[in-house]
Amino acid sequence: MDAKRAAVHAGKYFLFTSAFAVVGLALVGGGVALGGLEAWDILSADSSATGQALSAAAPGIVLAVVGVLVYRFGKAWSLYKTLTAANEDALSETFDTQRVKSDIVSVLDDRLADMQNDLQSVNRELRKLKEDDAFDFGEAPNSKD
Structure with a gap:
């Protein structure tokens, strides 16, 4: 495979992973904003209310975990898609x-x-x-x- 086609496949991989990273980071940021700030307000008012702060932060933690999972899935999917396309592209020349x-x-x-x-x-x-x-x-x- 020549350098131009390899660069095209690498660029596709970069764009796919960047898009999933942005979505994942937005979900993590939303989770922190949703649960973390509310938990911070509860803990700053009463430092002994950790159970209440944790239950208030639970939806945010779930959203942050979903964001990390979206990023990890996106990376794996991007790798699969670009490697498959690059392999098919290389095989089309030789076979x-x-x-x-x-x-x-x-x-x-x-x-x-x-x-x-x-x-x-x-x-x-x-x-x-x-x-x-x-x-x-x-x-x-x-x-x-």
Whole structure:
């Protein structure tokens, strides 16, 4: 694969991972804003209310975890998509299916033609043997007379 096509695939990977990173970071930021700030307000008012602060922060923590999962999934998906596309792109150059098909058909045609010639020659020889046998049997009774 040439450098230009490799750069295109690398650029696609970068764009995909960047998009998922932005979405994941937005979810993490939303989770921090949703749960973290509310928990901070509860803890700053009463430092012994950790259970209440934790329950107030739970939706934010869940949203932040979802953001991390979105980022991780996006990275894996981007890698799969770009590697698959790059592999198909590289294989399309080295493995031309039309050429392989035509080569196979050509070889099969040659083999079938050889088989047909062999069958025709065997049929000719069999006819000749039958004619010779019929001729020999036809002369045998006449030669005894």
